[in-house]
Amino acid sequence: VITVQIIGTGKVARQLAIRFRESVLITLKAIAGRDQHACGNIRDLVSDTVICTDLDSLLSTDIIILAVTDTAIATVSDKIDARGALVLHTSGSVPMAALKNHKRYGVLYPLQSFSESNRVDWDTVPVCIEAHTVSDLDIVRTIASVLSPKIFEVTTAQRKHLHVAAVFANNFANHCFTMAQEICEKHTIPFELLHPLILETATKAITQEPDKSQTGPAMRGDKEIILAHLETLDTEPKEIYRVLTNAITHYYGRKKL
Ligand SMILES: NC(=O)c1ccc[n+]([C@@H]2O[C@H](COP(=O)([O-])OP(=O)(O)OC[C@H]3O[C@@H](n4cnc5c(N)ncnc54)[C@H](OP(=O)(O)O)[C@@H]3O)[C@@H](O)[C@H]2O)c1
Numbered sequence: 001v002i003t004v005q006i007i008g009t010g011k012v013a014r015q016l017a018i019r020f021r022e023s024v025l026i027t028l029k030a031i032a033g034r035d036q037h038a039c040g041n042i043r044d045l046v047s048d049t050v051i052c053t054d055l056d057s058l059l060s061t062d063i064i065i066l067a068v069t070d071t072a073i074a075t076v077s078d079k080i081d082a083r084g085a086l087v088l089h090t091s092g093s094v095p096m097a098a099l100k101n102h103k104r105y106g107v108l109y110p111l112q113s114f115s116e117s118n119r120v121d122w123d124t125v126p127v128c129i130e131a132h133t134v135s136d137l138d139i140v141r142t143i144a145s146v147l148s149p150k151i152f153e154v155t156t157a158q159r160k161h162l163h164v165a166a167v168f169a170n171n172f173a174n175h176c177f178t179m180a181q182e183i184c185e186k187h188t189i190p191f192e193l194l195h196p197l198i199l200e201t202a203t204k205a206i207t208q209e210p211d212k213s214q215t216g217p218a219m220r221g222d223k224e225i226i227l228a229h230l231e232t233l234d235t236e237p238k239e240i241y242r243v244l245t246n247a248i249t250h251y252y253g254r255k256k257l
Pocket residue numbers: 008009010011012013033034035038066067068069070072075076090091092093109110111112113114115
């Protein structure tokens with residue numbers, strides 16, 4: 001059995017704790033956080049045998065997982081005495097070397113968008129792993145296998161690019177959905193009219209490849225419709241519409257607006 005403690009009491013910490021509770025391979029011994037109330041909430045969720053500690057009184061465990069805000073990873077890492085434990089962070093954008101003040105360190109990055117309430121379907125989540133030594137990579141792989149069957153070895157440099165790709169696939173696409181919703185609401189159209197289209201877009205991006213499933217005025221180079229659309233938009237969505245239209249037109253080899 002591998003003993004683990006999690007530092008952090010946020011979204012990722014919570015989902016990790018829930019998953020570890022279901023594993024016979026891992027014993028979650030403690031959750032450490034600066035907010036003891038949040039700590040207690042997770043402990044109540046997973047098991048009353050899990051201890052809440054603060055950062056200065058960590059237990060001895062095989063693994064310490066820093067599930068804290070990206071900007072706090074290096075600071076928290078510097079602050080803790082790992083006592084020989086393998087220290088991991090869960091970030092998509094922080095280099096593994098942020099933990100290099102410890103002898104043993106690595107990364108356990110679950111590539112999914114975690115929210116406060118929804119329970120994550122771990123079996124579908126790709127887990128990207130990295131470690132400073134080959135032997136520790138095996139241990140990180142074992143921990144990752146408790147979370148998900150989808151394990152990928154990804155270097156710090158690759159993870160940086162992967163995170164940028166994830167911003168396009170998730171944050172930017174989602175902001176487009178937000179703008180679509182705002183346009184609907186402004187003109188008293190139920191947003192639910194677009195629900196099937198949103199699902200179809202995501203499904204086709206996977207089943208047919210995104211560039212093969214593109215349609216619409218920009219791809220066709222239909223200038224008349226594009227100009228008519230631009231006339232209806234406020235400044236901010238207009239700017240985004242223009243940038244994306246130019247990008248699509250350029251991608252499909254047509255003339256820029
Ligand atoms: N959310 C996602 O979708 C997602 C997905 C994959 C990976 N990740 C990565 O997982 C990590 C945690 O993300 P999250 O979404 O769980 O964040 P979160 O919900 O915002 O929680 C962040 C946690 O970090 C703690 N923290 C922040 N600054 C700290 C400091 N200086 N000292 C000690 N603790 C501090 C917070 O404590 P307080 O509550 O006291 O502020 C909180 O417990 C990040 O590296 C993130 O990039 C997130």
